[in-house]
Amino acid sequence: MASEHSTTGEPTHSDRSAVAFALVMAVLVVGAVVGTLVARGRWWIPPLASVQGRDVDRLLFVTFGIISAAFILVQGLLALLVWLYRDRGQRASHWHEHRGLELTYTIVPAVVMAGLTITAAGLWSRIHSTPPAGALVVEVRAEQFGWRARYPGPDGRFGKSDRAAFTRERVDPATMTQRIQQNPFAVDPNDPAGRDDIVTQDLRAAPMHLVVNRPVEVRLWSKDVVHSFFVPRFRMKQDVVPGITVSMWFTPTATGTYEIACAELCGLLHYSMLGKIVVETQEQFDAWLAGQNP
């Protein structure tokens, strides 16, 4: 191995490598900035459609701004230092301690992180707060590989559901299949509150309906494995864990059709576990609900 030294002023190996590295880093930084500007038009977060999402997006892009600045600063500094201090026959400095400098880059990131932590903690607790009174309540059941929803019906109350009911009785497979299909939410047939409950078909073919500007609480449970209820345009994602019910709430802000994707690997057809949501006015929603058979 022979490292090159410049004593004559001619370009050396060291010069060429330094130029190349600084150039690649410049291309990287410029490419990242230009790439992001181009991506903003075509490959970007989908349009927002929920109240909670506004704060999520604000925090996301404030953080994005901070880390972009840090990215440009650090990568730029790296390129600059590599270029400035390439081997040109100089002797390196022996400098290796500077308490003030080290404390600076201990304290500045610590302050920024503290600020982000406090902001994010506030938003996180708002997202997980109790849903407001008057919120629509929908129960969603996830299974390999689809979604179904249950609405409480005109009485506003869900019938009792005993999810383990099917597994306690031993019946032949054909009967079991029939029972699960007829009563996918395992609603207790003796509970009067359950008689008017509305259970949808698979949400891919029969979308879940929500009301614009009305908060909705979604109660999630899974029939088989872990899934994740992800609605990109609402900035909402919640894993659906077998054995427990997890709730989340949000407020859609625009009418239209939205997608539910499964965000947690759940088996062979995970990629096709698509559901749909229709957000409409209260009148349209009432009309839709009235048209459903319990």
Add this chain to the structure above:
Amino acid sequence: MDAATAHAEAHTEHELSFWRKYIFSTDHKIIGIQYALTSMFMAVLGGFLAMFVRLQLGWPGRQWPILGSLFPGGMPGGEMTQAFYLSSVTMHGTIMIFFVLTTLLTGGFGNFLIPLQIGARDMAFPFLNALSYWLYPPAIIVLLASFFVSGGAAGGGWTSYAPLSALPQAAPGSGMGQTLWLVSLAILIVAFLLGSLNYITTVLQLRTRGMSMLRLPLTIWALFLTSILSLLAFPVLLAASIMLLFDRMGGTSFFVPAGLIVGTVPVDHAGGNPLLWQHLFWFLGHPEVYVLILPPMGMVSDILANNARKPIFGYRFMVASLASITFLSFLVWGHHMYTSGMHPLLGTAFMTTTLIIAVPSAIKTFNWLATLWRAKIRFTSAMLFTLGFLSLFVTGGLTGIMLGQPPVDIYLQDTFFVVAHFHFVMGLAAIFASFAGTYYWFPKMFGRMMSERLGKWHFWLSFPAAYLTFFPMHYAGLMGMMRRIYSPALYAHLQGLQPINIVVSIGAFILFSAQFIFLYNFFRSTRRGPKAERNPWGATTLEWQAPSPPPHGNWGAHLPVVHRWAYEYSTPGMADDFIPQTQPSGVPVGAGTGDGEGAHRGGDGTHGDGRARSG
């Protein structure tokens, strides 16, 4: 120069048969090289699997007739099956994390470097060390066998979330493939535990005279702390794996609750909790990413100092930040679970600890930059990959600040943004540091030099290709593209995404191809490379005072004695720009070559016994 090393070459090895010397060896250097070579084999395999993943994601639904005839099982008729896609994703992650990076960094570099850099003759427990290595090939055989069993290899992701992984009927890959995955991992974890125990004991007990803890090179600090991390975290995954095996085969229900129905078939389990698996898994899983990044942090610190001809900046802060990262890494596992359904207050707690880790990480980054300030930078292949590490680590680390905040993570969790993040910060960063380490220590390992020309080709292709592959993934993630999906075609929000996926796939193909330059260079150099002298890089640390390659026992008749810290570069008033750790204070540095500053140049041979090993 003290006499300890002067007689190194005179030290005669015991006459050992080829098998005892190179196969069932108890010499830490041979074991380290065995670990490294086996890891390289697995890296090719893991990379190859990634190519399948990228082929599918770049061109979903497209038929590749040639591949169909080569891989009739996974790509019948030329189109990849969903099961094979998921197996590829799962096995790529599993292999790269456990069977490549963990084994290469601690098993390979750790084994080779710890005794040499602390001035020991071998590990504290040479037999355990050999046993640790010899558990690795069986683990590989069990893992790879899973490709050939009914249902194929495990397909539940490297995280193997229960109940998907607990119920054989839940997916093809959850059958025999998942059982073998768990058995294989359990075997490998035992290997890691034997190794960690050995490394910790060795660093604590076998440091040579004068090698105080604060004179240790940062590589050793990092490997030492990593070993503590492994020793405390891996048993948890070992226990979890065995519990999952019991759930699958013994009728227990640790992770499976009552009332589940897969398809229309009820499941005979009751009383378990799927979140328990996630907590146990990530209790190892998060420290694991530091098992992969702490050794690189140490190695690049030493390579950086050497090639900048400067002491590492802020040595004490570097040690303190390594130690605090080690400690904090046990307290952040929940940031993988913000959306899992655990209590939101836990999310707040884990966010706090997670964002605190940004502080020691920032200290390290700026200390590396400050090391470059007024340096004299040599652009060896090792240095280029070190600089590449810095850039990639920063890029990946910064996106961690976004993912660390639960409200932001709600949107980004399980998207390609996460995939981009961890590939930069632990995948690419760790592998670039491994390349840096290989170019740097190869002369000591094999007594020969690698080709610098090929090394530079390797870097200048790999570095841009790494960014081309992984940077656009951020945009895919921002669009909301989910991880581990076989195709994004069904989703309205992912329309128009395909150009990004094609760019990523092309980048991945270039990146993978470029690694064959490295493999060629590596294997060619073991036989054809120019003979390496004792200290070709003009380095201060102890391993460079041993012959290249060091004999069995490393140091000849007398152990080296350490008189100073590991970063005596460009000391004012000295003719040479480095002073070995073995140099007693007050004694002028050995005769330079006369140019007054380039004494580290190849060929000076004035350090050590003054004799390069010329063949």
